[in-house]
Amino acid sequence: MKKLILILILTFSLPFYAQEKETFWKIKSIYREDRKPFIGLTVDYMQEIYDHNFHFVKRNESLYFELPDKFELDLKSFKSLRQLHITDKDFYEMYDQKFSGNSFVIKFKDNATLSPSKNTIIEFKQITKEQFEKNIAEEIAHQKEIAQKINDLKTELEKHAPITLDPIKKLPLKSAEINDDKYENDIILLIPEEIELRESGDVKNEKFGEIKVGTFKENSKIYDVDHPKNDYGLKQLTIWVSTAPSTFSLEKYVSEDANTVLVKKEKDHIVGYKISYDFENEKAVVASFFTLKYLKVGSSHIFIHSDVYRSQIKNYPNSEEMNKILNFNYLISENISLKK
DSSP: OHHHHHHHHHHHHHHHHHOOOOEEEEEEEEEETTOOOOOTTHHHHHHHHHTTOOEEEEETTEEEEEESSOEEEEGGGOOOGGGGTOTTOTTEEEEEEEEETTEEEEEEEETTOOSSOOEEEEEEEEEOHHHHHHHHHHHHHHHHHHHHHHHHHHHHHHHSOSOOOOOOOOOOEEEEEEOOTTOOSOEEEEEETTOEEEEOOSOOEEEETTEEEETTSTTEEEEEEEOSSOOOGGGSOEEEEEOOSOOOOHHHHHHTOTTEEEEEEOSSEEEEEEEEEETTTTEEEEEEEEEEEEEEETTEEEEEEEEEEGGGSTTSOOHHHHHHHHHHHHHHHHTOEEOO
16 A cells, blocks of 8 residues: 555656746847957848847746747757847858857857958847746737838838839840859840949849758859949849749739839739838838849759848938849849840
8 A cells, every 4th residue: 555655746747847947038139259340231131130129938847938929949959040039041051059047149250241240149038937937928019010010111112112213225135144053054134334244252142932042052053244434332233143043923922021022023023122021220221222133044043132231331221322222223123034
């Protein structure tokens, strides 16, 4: 009888002792391991990660996220930032994650920069359950406020579009040959005589639907557009070539981003702007002007694309300067086609 009682006590006690106390966590900061400041567009990319406002509950060896959305992570299989739902950032190479006291850090190498300072840390801090629940409630209310401000800006811009497109001119053309990464398809383009196409030496990454093209990405080839008078750096039109097996649709590309607004749409070419939220100034803003033309040759996807971000423009808002650059890129892209 005593043995039976002991067995019963152990049976009911084991689940109690196996359970670990819940702890509550939120993102604290993101920084380079050597503490050097982020520079250029990296500032925006890192801020974007921070703005996810990650909050999670730790139970045993699992993390239960409440923000930016609900999902679960098993610490034993946590190997990639993609598991944090940062789906377009797979050029960030995660190499460590660990808990230490009231701190949790995720370490990754930023392969999207030429800077020697690459090792980056996302740090989380432990908070109380009461603070956690308060943060979640406030974030839900804040998200509703953000959505309303974005919708209000969309409505305003329907009446006063920020983009003014100039009439397109037909430019003198010449033939130019480019290649995909496998050299399998003959890609002969007609391009304006005044430009040259040069294989890019810069570190660049872009995502078109499910197709990711980048300096360190497989299936990729990138060409810069050189013009004798106009050099807008990273704001200049770029030709991205990919042999990725995925399909691409302009219609789907636009529909998947509710904050993309078109001002011109053709069969293979779209022009528009993207709306985002400025957390520092608590307002919806026009984040960028873009132009995108899509061509296909055999297994090669060809994206003729430019994206002029507000953060790249001095004394923003400066829609005159953004329109000037966009119209140059739009003119060049409209005069690029496949040679038949």
